[in-house]
Amino acid sequence: DSGVTQTPKHLITATGQRVTLRCSPRSGDLSVYWYQQSLDQGLQFLIHYYNGEERAKGNILERFSAQQFPDLHSELNLSSLELGDSALYFCASSAQGFDGYTFGSGTRLTVV
Amino acid sequence: DQQVKQNSPSLSVQEGRISILNCDYTNSMFDYFLWYKKYPAEGPTFLISISSIKDKNEDGRFTVFLNKSAKHLSLHIVPSQPGDSAVYFCAGNGAGSYQLTFGKGTKLSVIP
Numbered sequence: 191d192s193g194v195t196q197t198p199k200h201l202i203t204a205t206g207q208r209v210t211l212r213c214s215p216r217s218g219d220l221s222v223y224w225y226q227q228s229l230d231q232g233l234q235f236l237i238h239y240y241n242g243e244e245r246a247k248g249n250i251l252e253r254f255s256a257q258q259f260p261d262l263h264s265e266l267n268l269s270s271l272e273l274g275d276s277a278l279y280f281c282a283s284s285a286q287g288f289d290g291y292t293f294g295s296g297t298r299l300t301v302v
Numbered sequence: 303d304q305q306v307k308q309n310s311p312s313l314s315v316q317e318g319r320i321s322i323l324n325c326d327y328t329n330s331m332f333d334y335f336l337w338y339k340k341y342p343a344e345g346p347t348f349l350i351s352i353s354s355i356k357d358k359n360e361d362g363r364f365t366v367f368l369n370k371s372a373k374h375l376s377l378h379i380v381p382s383q384p385g386d387s388a389v390y391f392c393a394g395n396g397a398g399s400y401q402l403t404f405g406k407g408t409k410l411s412v413i414p
Contacts, residue, residue, distance in 0.1 A: 192345060192347070194345070196345075221400060223400075223401075223402075225404075230406070231406060232306075232308075232391065232404045232405050232406035232407060233346070233391065233393075233402075233404040234404075235401055235402070235403065235404075238400060238401060240400075245400065246399070246400070246401050248401070280345055280346070282345075284400060289351070290336050290348050290351060290402070291348070291402060292348070293338075293345030293346045293347070294345050295343070295344055295345045296344075296345050
């Protein structure tokens, strides 16, 4: 157990729907990152939150949004889902003195 | 633009021999590099890192070498064990940024 908790582990939904992925960071970590891993692709950076504030955005679609709550958990909202959104979505957290990430086990999203 | 490239999608090595995984980067602002290991159905886990002020870092069977002039790093695993079979991701990080840029990964298979 890495200490980063992601729920749900698997999600199957239809095109056009909206889903919410949840992440609880490792205890004491203030930063949360979201990454997408599609088939044959590396880990693509989506967004970074630090203590409730958005710090950096990567290749995140406008249909996607995220937030980090006062208890530091984070949610990634994916709307108007398309087949191409099927992927593994990873959340990671890091400590204040950055020395890399700790990843959760991911949420596998399948859009049918 | 792929800033971190792992040009070998897969690698097979006999148990007990050396595994060498390669990674090239294009972003000259990167000053910290990490290797992550990923088993199926799990999130990536941190393996070893290296700062740009060093050219080598060792941790047990794992050694990372950095050649800044060539913008190249490599991960050596000696001796390789069947439990090392996994996907290995190389990642780079720039000064002041908490964002990691990942390569697409190399799948290592260690044959008993």
